[in-house]
Amino acid sequence: MKPFLIISQTLYAICIVPWIVIFGMSFLSFDAGFNFYNIAFVSVIGLYPIAVVVCSIISWILRLRKKHIAIMINLIPMLWILFIGFIVLVY
Numbered sequence: 001m002k003p004f005l006i007i008s009q010t011l012y013a014i015c016i017v018p019w020i021v022i023f024g025m026s027f028l029s030f031d032a033g034f035n036f037y038n039i040a041f042v043s044v045i046g047l048y049p050i051a052v053v054v055c056s057i058i059s060w061i062l063r064l065r066k067k068h069i070a071i072m073i074n075l076i077p078m079l080w081i082l083f084i085g086f087i088v089l090v091y
Contacts, residue, residue, distance in 0.1 A: 001063050005056075005074060012052045012077050019048050022084055048080040 026045045029038045059074035 001067055001070070004071065005059055005063060008074055008078075009052075009056050012056070012081075015081055016049065016052075019045075019080075019084070022088075023048075045080075045084070048077065051080060052077045 023042075023045050026042045029041055032038070055073050055076045059070045062070040062073065
């Protein structure tokens with residue numbers, strides 16, 4: 001359990017570097033004007049570091065009592081990585 005948490009959270013920390021670039025570029029979506037979808041897009045991308053910190057803390061707290069729930073919570077930031085990876089590959 002510990003190695004999984006350490007490896008996955010190291011991956012999340014490494015992904016902060018490209019996140020900074022992608023977060024900065026996400027503001028270019030406002031070139032077409034302000035609407036709900038642009039604001040939601042930038043907000044979802046901007047929540048990645050918060051999700052990493054919150055999910056990491058909760059996972060470490062639950063790792064002894066509820067291992068399966070701790071693993072699922074720890075994988076929540078992976079959704080951002082997959083989402084950004086999909087967007088980068090598509091465009």
